[in-house]
Amino acid sequence: MKQKEIALNIRPIRTDNDPFDEDHVVGSWETPLREDAFERTDSEKIDLIEGHFREIMITLGLDLNDDSLKGTPRRVAKMFVQEVFSGLNPKKQTSRQAF
Numbered sequence: 473m474k475q476k477e478i479a480l481n482i483r484p485i486r487t488d489n490d491p492f493d494e495d496h497v498v499g500s501w502e503t504p505l506r507e508d509a510f511e512r513t514d515s516e517k518i519d520l521i522e523g524h525f526r527e528i529m530i531t532l533g534l535d536l537n538d539d540s541l542k543g544t545p546r547r548v549a550k551m552f553v554q555e556v557f558s559g560l561n562p563k564k565q566t567s568r569q570a571f
Contacts, residue, residue: 521549
């Protein structure tokens, strides 16, 4: 089965009835980071996010004692710090390779 393709560069059709439809104003191409963004180590960030995500899962009613969910808060925290947002730290940015 072929996945549906999504065009990300097409603006949605604006409707006057949609209260959440607002124009996004670009103020800068730089990511807005706080001055203390890199004061914590990655390990400290992972520990904090793990605790917060554990609370989210508990709030959702998930049983964290189940074998399939036990390590999920830690895995999600590592994913955010080491993958999804890893490029925010200018010290960790590497040159991109051409493919």
